[in-house]
Structures are given as C-alpha cells and as structure tokens.
Amino acid sequence: PLVRAAVLQIGTVNWELSTIIDNGLDEKHGFRLEMQPYADNGATRVAVEGDEADMAVADWIWVARQRAAGKDYVYIPYSKAVGALLVPGDSTAQSLRDLAGGKVGIAGGPLDKSWLILRAYAQRLHEMDLEAETEQVFGAPPLIFKTGLSGELDGAINFWHFLAKMKAGGMRELVNVDTAAVELGLDPDLPLLGYYFKQSFLDAHPGLAQAFYDASREAKALLASEDAAWEALRPQMNAANDAEFEALRTDWLAGTPTPGSVDTASADAFLKVMNDLGGAELVGEATTLPEGLFVELE
Amino acid sequence: MGDPATVGAARAALADRVIRVNVIRKTFGASVVLDRVVFDINPGETVAILGPSGIGKSTLLRIVAGIDTAYEGEVERPAALAIVFQEPTLLPWRSALRNLTLVHPGLSDDDARAMLGKVGLGDKAGLFPRQLSLGQQRRLALARAFAGAPELLIMDEPFTSLDPATAEAMLSLTERLIAEVRPATLFVTHARSEADRLADRILELRGAPATLAPHLIRNGASS
C-alpha cells in the first residue's frame, strides 16, 4: 500500500523518512512511502484530517486529546527527544530559581510540554511558581532562536533542533527536561513524539503498522551505525558548520526510544501530570489515557 | 436624424397620444413645491413654461420626464424621450462625439459629426466635455437631444450661456427640428421672446406652492 506522509519540509522526521525511502526499506517491508512536504505543522494536520495524507507527526498528548474528542487517531512512537532550558553563555544562573524576575522565551506556546514539565519541576524542587515569577515571551521558534542568541532573553525553551544550534552558538543548558522528568517520577523513556495514523487506514491494511514501525527502527539502526547515511542527509540538515552537524546528529540519535509498545502505565502517569499542569486547555477530554491510543508493536 | 417623411409616418401610427401631466402635489420634506399642476400636451405641440427662479420648473420637468417619481399624481408619457437638463450633464470621460453615439447607438459616426456641425462643434468632436466652454457643452447637450427622434422633447433653459448670434442659430435649429420630427415639446425659459417664437402655448407657474396661473397665456402667433 501507499503511505502518504505529511511532513514539515524541514522537519527532522524527514531524516528518518528519507533514509527509509533512499534505502528501499519501505519496499522491503511491503509498502511504499511518499513524503508530502508542507511549510507548517497545522498544514500537516489539515492534510491528514482532509484525507490528503495518511500520517503525520505529533506528540502523543495531542493525539490523545484528538482521540478523546472522537477522532480515530492512533500513535506509533518515533522519538523521545525533549527540550531543555538554555541560558546565555555568560549567564550566572545556576538553577531555575535564578531565573526569577527574568524573561523566558518559549517557542511552543504556553502549553509547550517542556515548559509544563519545567514548571512542575520548579514547583517540586524550589517551591517556585515559574509562571508567576518570570515573564514569558511566546514566539515563533526562529524568533526565540534569534532573540535567545542576541542575549535579550534570560532563558529560552525551543524545539530540539533549534536547541542544538543555540548550544552550538554558545548558549548553555541550565536544566534538561529529561532530568526534570526523572525528578518528577516520570518515565524518561516515554517517546513523546510519534507518527499518527487513522485507525481506519490501518484497519484497511492489516500488518502495515508493524511493517512501518520495523522500517522506522531499521532506519534508526542504519543511522546509528553508518556515517554514510548521515552524509546523504547532510544537504537537508541545514547545519551551518561541522559543530552544528555533530550536535544535530548526536541529539537526534539520543532521541531513539526503546523498541516495542509504549508503556501505558507510565504514559498514564505522564498524562496525569500534564492534566494537572495544562488542564483541559492542554488535554481536552483526555483526562485519562484513551483506549487504543498506542498501536500494539513488537 | 432620419428622413423627415419616414419619421413623420411612423409617428402618426405610433404616437398620436396626448401627454397628460397631472401633478397633484409635490413636496420636499415639509415644503410643498407644486400644487395641482395639471395640463396636457398634444402630439406635435410645443409648450413653454415660464416662472421665477426657484418656483419649481425644473422639478416639474423632472416629474414629467419620469426622473422624479416621489409625487402625488400621475403622468402619461411616451417612451421615446429626449431631455436637455439645466446643466449639460455629459459623460466627462467620453469625447463629444462619443457622448452622442453612446446615447444613440443607432447613430453613425458620420451622422453624429454632422449633428455636431449643426451646433457649431464640428471641430470639437474629439474633445472631452471639460475641454469645451460651458456654452459649447450646452450645445453638445442640445445636439444629444436632437440626435434621436423623440416623441417628447423636454428642455430646461436650453439657450442660456450663449451669445445672441449663437442663441439665434440654436433657436432656428430647434425650430427646424420640431418641424421635421414633430415631437411634443415642453421647455422652460426665462426669455419671453423665446417662448413667443417657439411655443404654441405658454404656461406660467406662480405662487407658493406653485400652481399654473389661472389664465393660460396663449400664443396668438402660431397653430
């Protein structure tokens, strides 16, 4: 069958998907993958909803929310890469507490997962209301990237590939969201980002979910072991220099989740924390994990 | 313009109908302008309207022409009208020639040029109305009215802003046209001499609200 993937033209998922296509991994697993590039996340979602594509990339909280609202979306894990909070290289801040009274730039908006986890973390560790004690500036990722580098912000939370570039540009990691998650008792191996399909599409093609997942794992394995695979991707990675290239590659590989199905128990725990922090605005009606969200994989 | 004989024949078949004007009241807001202005115009007859400035002459003509429909009463009029407004009312974005041919699609460019010649604008065919003097614009408006074969010709002070010689030329032209096409004609003038010369009958508006003067002044000279 043909699987049409709606992706951001510059998304990091494309590195995996291109590798699948370039190495014939799709044919090998009995399907054909086609990438449809769009310029905006919203566009990829409209594409799936409008049946112009069969899958797109989202975090599972979002997919859970949609599923709870009645959409038959299901989720296949892709990456556990999460964000971090960066501070300027010359900042004296040593912990979140030192950001009090400062200005924090956040790329994903007030419901950004990294931001929510960090808020909970600050609460737990410092008994600090991060939202009340800092000024937040929500902006488009590139603007946060640029203003962060210019030193105008006291702290910045961005998507991971921008973080890699910002670190390469001299900014320093203050808190990693992974650390914060562990501190909060959450499972750091939970693959936050993944592919979502319509259940009806998967039902029409039995075995496709597993086949696609296998192709994805094989591509990851290939990228973990072979430099040549990365060289093939380099043109689309937009790395300004070798340092950025290396940072992107390392961080991308670090996001590889453990194989197999998502652990529903830890997902449920995670969702609870998100519900506490983000409320209905974030999770919608998905106050508990909707049935059948995660595809059974091996 | 058409051949006078043919036009006359067609007219006889088509429109030997009386034009009936029966304006019971015409008001603007609270002020009554016209009160019981009732008269007929026979086919081929020429009627002049006299009256002081601001009495309601133009208002009456607009009602007769069917432009103003907000009045009490009714008017029976033929369909083929021609009108000369008190102001030229030309299409400023079209040349003098086009101002004729657009309004009369049947008129050939040559006929239109001939018509312009008759009102003394033979060499102005290509100019825009703004490039004409006011008197020239008024003559263009006259030419526009004369270029059709109207059954009813309405003119609001057609010969002002013209020097005596030009005015005389326009008067004769009008006389010729009326003789040829024999439209029913209703026109406003302030010059008694014009009225005497052209009109079969003279009506006078008087008073406030304006009514037709009790004794209709008849022109002894004609008909």
Place this chain on the structure above:
Amino acid sequence: MGDPATVGAARAALADRVIRVNVIRKTFGASVVLDRVVFDINPGETVAILGPSGIGKSTLLRIVAGIDTAYEGEVERPAALAIVFQEPTLLPWRSALRNLTLVHPGLSDDDARAMLGKVGLGDKAGLFPRQLSLGQQRRLALARAFAGAPELLIMDEPFTSLDPATAEAMLSLTERLIAEVRPATLFVTHARSEADRLADRILELRGAPATLAPHLIRNGASS
C-alpha cells in the same frame, strides 16, 4: 459687508493700483486661444467682456484670477479677489449659510443671513446646494462673492438662469455693491444691456485666436 466709508478709506490707502493684464499667448495643445490680450483696469473701474461662445472669455478670466498659470505673459492683480464662476462651484456638503461663512471666516452668521436675504435666499440658509434650484445656486455664488470686500471682482455671466425680475434685482444689488466697495470689476456677459448698465468700459473678444477688437467700445453713459 462693512461700513462703506471705512472700506473706502482703507481702499484708497491700500490699493490704488492699476490691474494690468498682459496675456501674450494662451494655447491648449496645438490650438491658440488667446493672442495678445492686453488691457488695464483702473481701481474702481468696471469692465465688461463680450464675445461669442467658445472664444476664450472664461479662459481669460481664469488667467486674470490666477487660476490658470500656463500662459505666456503676466498679470498684476491684488490679493483680495472674489470670483463668480460660470457654474456655481459651491461646496455641496455644506449648507448655504456655511458656504458663505467658511469662505469668509470674518463673516458672522447674522451678516451671512442678511447677505442671503439680499439675494432672495433668506429662507434657504440651512439647505444644501443640491437642494437649491440652479438659479438659487447662482445667487448663492453671487452672495459669496459680494460678502467679502474684494479689490478685484471677477464674474463669468453672473445673471443667467434668472427670470427677468430676479435678474433685475441682482443687477441692482451688484450696482449697489460696486458703488459701496468700489472694487475693480471684470465681468463676462452675453447681454449687451447688462454691459451697458454696469460697465465703464466694454471689451470685445473676436476672431480665432481671439484678440481684443481693434476699437474698444466705450460706454458713453458713465465716467
């Protein structure tokens, strides 16, 4: 309007200067309209201009008033002008009263009303120009010109579109104004009788391109 004696005194000090009109050539594109139109107007003098329709009278007035500056030659004129255009040229979005007071900020509402009364528009102060008949609009334009104390008064066919009685009233009003304020006056008319009555001197435009007729017709009656 001001007290005539005071105005007269001020005028004597300020403006006993001759108005010099020296138009060597005025062309529109290829066509020459005016050719060597040269004359003076003395302070307090009234000059009438006659000439057939389309010869260039309005063009000449626009040059004298300083509206049209695209000509060869020069004109010496005072600053305090008043003009009556051939068309009323009012502000259609302002009432009759405001059309006077906006143009003459010094004029009180009462004076403006008095002025409207003089031209027979006493009860029309609140109407917009579109609500006036054309003759009423022309009188409003006259009132606007008379309401200042101009040193040079320019009028383009000021008394057309008026019935004989109203025209007569406007003529007398003009005579009174000229006698009071004593502006230099230049006006166009087609009626020889108006020229004879008002003007100290009559100029005639003739020919193509128009020139002043070789013998200036002088008005025997006055000065």
Place this chain on the structure above:
Amino acid sequence: MTDKRTVTALSLFGLLLLWFAAAALTADPQILPSPAALVQPFLREAASGELPYHLSQTLIRVAWAFCLAMALGIALGLLMGRSERVDRWLDPWLVVFLNLPALVLIVLCYLWIGLNEVAAIVAVTLNKVPNVATVVREGARALDPQLDAMARVYRMGRLTRLVHVTLPQLAPFIAASARSGVAVIWKIVLVVEFLGRSSGVGFKIHMFFQLFDVAMVLVYALSFIAVMLAVEWAILQPWERRVRRWRTA
C-alpha cells in the same frame, strides 16, 4: 429605524441558520461545530476572564495601529495624489512596501525593536500604511479642480480647506479604507500576535489551531467580529450617515 434593526437582526439570524445547516451537513463538530456547541466554551472563557483579557489586548493593538496607519496613510496618499512629482518619487516605494509579505516586516520589526509591544504595533502600522495610502491617493487624484480653484481664489485657510473642501471629497475613500482597514489590521495583528506576543486573540487562535480545537478558534474569532459589528453600528455607520447626508437630502 426599527425596521432597519429588524432587517439586520433577520440577516444575522439567516447567517446563523446557514451555519447550523453547514454544521449539520459537515456532521463533524471538530471541523465545524454548530453554533450551539460554542455557547458553553464561550461562557467558560468569558467567566474565567481569559476572553476579555485577550480581546482587550488585541483591541488596544488594533486601535493603536488603526489610528497611526490612517493618519499616516491619509497624509501620504493625499500628498502623492496631489503632487505628480512626489508621486513619481514615492510610487516605487509604495509598491514595494505594499507587496512586502507581512511576515518579513513583522520579523524584521521584532528583531530590530525587540519582542515587545512597540514592535508589534509598528509592524502592523507599516503593513497597513501603504494600503491606506493607495486608496486615498486615488481619491486625491479625483478631487474636483474647480472647487480647488475656488478655495484658492478666495484664499481659504489651509485647515479650512482640508476640513471643508478636501476631506469631504475623500470621505468615500476614507470610509472604504477605514472599513477594510480595520479588517486588514486585525488580520495582521493576528499574525503579529502568534509570531511574537504572549497575549491577544491571535495568540489564542493560533494556540487552539495547534490543538485543532476549531470551537475555541471560532469563539475567539467571533468575539472579535462581534466587537467589530458593534463598532460598525455604533460609530462607523452613524458617522457615514451624517457625512453622506448631503447626497440624499
């Protein structure tokens, strides 16, 4: 008057019916929820203070940008429409700025001025000025030269001329650019807000769009539209009626 109101009410009611019908046809509340489904979320947002807060933020930005853009745009348009020389010099700039994508101007403003309120308002204003200028320039070109000559001969003051001779002639053009202006400005404010502000309707709409929550997107969008309808009826239309009185009298 009452009759007019009835028609307006009926007309809006018709729109509502159409929406009900479309929602019933779509039969997917995630794509197009029916109007009834919006009442609950609307009340919740209104009660929580979220909606009034973000709406007021947006309205302040729109009001600032509107006043600035109209003032600058009218001045520029008038200047360019009246002087062939100025027009010739500024026209290429006008075309360039008119067609510069909002995104580019907004991003540049944010980067130069900083991620703050001033940058947001400047960005919107710069986006809108060329628009107003374009429309008003056409109006200025159509000004009646006769009235102008009259005003000059009678030496009317500059201000009097502007207010009583020029602006009344420009009124239709100003009304047109004001009305379509508010709409364009608000659309740009939406972009400005989602690119770099932390409050405002645009910020919320974009957030809810990311969540694919069409109902909330509509709640915020329609709240602004309701305000615009109110402005239209309370300010714009009475003003227009007054200004247009001479035409219909």
Place this chain on the structure above:
Amino acid sequence: MTDKRTVTALSLFGLLLLWFAAAALTADPQILPSPAALVQPFLREAASGELPYHLSQTLIRVAWAFCLAMALGIALGLLMGRSERVDRWLDPWLVVFLNLPALVLIVLCYLWIGLNEVAAIVAVTLNKVPNVATVVREGARALDPQLDAMARVYRMGRLTRLVHVTLPQLAPFIAASARSGVAVIWKIVLVVEFLGRSSGVGFKIHMFFQLFDVAMVLVYALSFIAVMLAVEWAILQPWERRVRRWRTA
C-alpha cells in the same frame, strides 16, 4: 517619459541604498543581509528552476483569485451601493466575512473542498471579496444621480450604462481596490500556501523562515515584488493613465 523613468530608477536606487545602510547598521547578515549577499542565492535558485517554479505557482493562484475576487467584489459592491435594501440585508454578512480571520476560512475551505488548488483559490477569493465589495460600495454610493437620470431618460442599454456611465465613475475605487487587492491577495496566498500547499512562494518563505534563512526569505519575497512592479508599470499605470486622461486634458 525618459524623465519619469529616471526618477523611478533613482527612487528604487534610493531604496537600495537605504537597505545597504540598514544592513550595515544591523551588521548581522542573519537578521538583515545586505542586497549584495542576495545575488548569489538568487542566481542559484533561479538556475535550479526552484524560483521560477514556485513563483509561477504563486502567480497563477494570485491571478485566479484576483480575477474572481474583483469580478464578484465589484458586482456585490455595486449592488449594495446602489440598493439600500440589498445593502441592509447583506451588510452584516459583509462585516462578518470581512473580519473572519483568514486562518479560519482557509482551514474550513481545505477541510471541505480538500487540500487542492481549487480550495486554495476559493479560500483566497472568499477572503478578498468582502474587501473589494467594501471599497466599491463606497464608490457606488457616490455615483452621480444626474448622470444616472440622463442615462435612464435616454434609455441607454444596460451594458452601455455599466461600461460608459457607471464604471468610469467607479474607476478610482476599482483602481484602489485592484492595487491594494493584489497586495492583500498575495499576502493571503502566502498563508494559504504555508497552510496547505507544497509549492509556491509562501511555502518557500515559510520554510526558510523556519530555518531562519532571512536571505532566502527575501529572495523569494523580492522576486514576487519585482513581478508586481513589472505589472504596475506594464499594465496598471498605462491603464490608469488612459482612464484618467479626461481629468488632465
């Protein structure tokens, strides 16, 4: 003629100088690259065929949406401006659609019609029609009743009246809405493209913005602007000069 061209060239040159200066002041090619730095990327994109392809895609969309929006908008505006009754009924709809965020209309169109070219063009058209209608309605309200009376008395044909009596009076309004219309349409096309098309200048601009490649953003934006300048000089201005001839003659 040559003189006019000189002024235009000088004026554009001035803009270029300003840009050089701004770039020098900014001193950060990532925020505002100097014009010189764009030549290389421009040539590369042009040679690779990317730029011509995406530009032509956008131009086709703009052209379609422009023609549709102008035709519908003029018709609607004329109708509403001339008939008080129609206006009273449609006015609330106009205000609603005028102020409906582009995002909402675009997403609804994509979801209803599908993620295809038709949806994109319909979305842009629907966004722009209210704008044109608003401007043209003001023009229709300002039509000269005397000319109308003349045309009716002389029983001029419908088409003749439209073409020779009505449209010449609307010309300034149509010119205004055409010019600012192309600009608005192209801005909406940008949004439409980044929300659901895989080609076009908007798609590329948004992509390069995500990459924070301002130079490429400018290359694409300016290419479109260059086309608009060409359209302005080759079509719009000569047309305007012809239509406006009677004013200046």
